[in-house]
Every structure is written in C-alpha cells, then in structure tokens.
Amino acid sequence: MAKTSLCLVPILCQFLGLHAALLDSLLNQSTIYYLKPSADVSLENVDQLSSVESVKLIVHGYLGSRTHGSIMPLRNAYTAQGYDNVLVADWGPVANLDYPSSRLAVKKVARILAKLLEEFLQRHGISLEGVHVIGHSLGAHIAGRIGRYFNGSLGRVTGLDPALPFFSSRSDDSLHSNAAQFVDVIHTDYPLFGDIRPRGTVDFYPNFGLAPQPGCENVDVVAASKLLHEASNEFQLAATVILIRTCNQKFRKRNGS
Secondary structure (H helix, E strand, O other): OOOOOOOOOHHHHHHHHHHHHHHHHHHOOOEEEEEOOOOEEEHHHOOOOOOOOOEEEEEOOOOOOOOOOOOHHHHHHHHHOOOOOEEEEEOHHHHOOOHHHHHHOHHHHHHHHHHHHHHHHHHHOOOHHHEEEEEEOHHHHHHHHHHHHOOOOOOEEEEEOOEOOOOOOOOOOOOOHHHOOEEEEEOOOEOOOEOOOOOOOEEEOHHHHEOOOOOOOOOOHHHHHHHHHHHHHHHHHHHHHHHHHHHHHHHHHHOOO
C-alpha cells in the first residue's frame, strides 16, 4: 500500500514547501571569509599564510552577519592583537529568516561551513588542534556542530550565550562538551534568549547567567534582550584583551624588557 501524507491545512503546507526550497537556496550562500586589513577575502582566494600554527573562526548569531555589531569588536580585537589567521563565517541570508527557520538550518549551515574550513586547513597544512571556533547565539550551536564534524578533534570551541529557544539538552544539533578538546561557554541571558544549562568543559555565569546583566536594568525589554544576549561577546572580548596583555607582560619580564 502506497504511503500518503496528511495535510490538515493545505495552504500552510504549500507555504512550507516553498519556504523549504527558499531555505535550500539561501543555505548555499553561507560562506567563510579570511580577514585582511583591506577587505574580507573568500577562502578559495587565499594563497599564502604568514603562519600555519593556528586559526580562529567566528560565527555570528541570529539576525547577524559577518559585519554585525555583535561580531565586529571581537574580530577587530583578534586582528589588532596580532592573530594572523582570523576567519569569519557569514550565514546571514539564513540567519535573518524567521527564528524557527534559522534554528532548523543549524545542522546544514554547520556542515557547509565545516567543509569549507576542512578544505582550508588541508590546503594550508593547519592541524585540527590549532583551530578555535567562536560562536554566538545560534552561532554557538553551529560552532558545536562544526566541532562534531571533526569528531571533537578541534583544539577549542567557545560558545557565547548559546541560544535557548527550541533547544533541549539532548538536541543533537546543539553545543555540547564533546565539540572540541576544550569547550568554554559564557551564559548571560537566561531566561530570555540564552541557555543556562552547562554545555562546555567549563561554563561561566556572569551575574549567575541571569538577565538583566548589570547596566541593563533600566533598558526596555526588547532592547534589553538584545543587549543581554550580546553581553557574552563583551566578556569574551575583555577576556581576550586581558589574556593577551598578561602574556605580553610575562614575555617582556622574561626577556628583561
């Protein structure tokens, strides 16, 4: 007997079918760029690297892009502090759909980006241990899936306030501690958009991971939710600058300068 599909609302089912086709076309626009002082360059156009020891990949979140305000300070900080190989993913065409569609696409986007990253690493001889993937919001879960594409062999994955809606602790397309050799997570926006469940090797909870974060108490709800969800990026940015300065100071003392 042939199987039949039941559609209780034909118009809605037709819309979802068209929407699925649109989603597939947008998925193919997801890509990764290599950061240079002049402009972002597609990975296939990168010929030589000044260093093959490590690479950082930044993945934006829902409603974002590679030039989104939540991402720019972090990418600028890494390049300003001397990191040679900084990559930034752009899955904006999918990230700017309605949230359920963007959330549904996490696994597919991660696979596309992971394949691009894999080709880049192989072409330039960079080891998996030297890879650090940083993801914000939905991008944190994408970062986790990228890590699992490499069977947890990446050196590090950082999750910045992983998105909460439509994710459970058992979701197979979400961030988990097995995404890399070391997984660190910053939680800042529970119970609004951020997940408070432990998802890393180490989880950090500024203000216990709860909204509102200090300084956001008197902001309206819509603006506050955005501010709080992006607060994890600010903590990562601060930690990056502090860590680099500390290492530089120790290096200067060791060399008597």
